[in-house]
Amino acid sequence: MKFSEVVTITFFGERKKVLAEPLYIRTKCLGRLRPSEYVAFEIPAGFYTDLASIPRLAWWLISPMDWGIMIPAIAHDYLYRTHEVEVYIYDKVTKESRYHGRIRISRRDADCVILDKMRSFGMGIVRRYIVYLTLRLLGGLAYHRAYGQNQKTLSK
Secondary structure (H helix, E strand, C coil): CCCCCCEEEEEEEECCEEHHHHHHHHCCCCCCCCEEEEEEEEEECCCCCCCCCCCCCHHCCCCCCHHHHHHHHHHHHHHHHEEEEEEEEEEEECCCCEEEEEEECCHHHHHHHHHHHHCCCCCHHHHHHHHHHHHHHHHHHHHHHHHHHHHHHCCC
């Protein structure tokens, strides 16, 4: 598995964007890991996202096009929609990775990933905690709505 967190996005209007290439995410949030390990997962090309659903009124503080939120928001959208992901364990010391399997993603896990990725992409602590706490307070509806849509798709 490659471990690149570079994103190529194709825009379809103001709200809809699609990944042109797979996006690979590393995080410490999913699972019990040794200090040198990360969990890595892939977001496939063709995944639709709206980046960060931030009201225009708040763009002076956090724009959905800011580098510190763009990739973290794509990862968060993917985890909220899929509720599970295939993961690899990556050891940064040995540079080796091993397939771990498919794991279920809770809302708390997905919110932890966005917080972790905003930190690693250099977003300031105040702005990242505003996003994180807003998700913890208001994100439940989106998480459960996405789960319901996934269940309908699977039952067809």
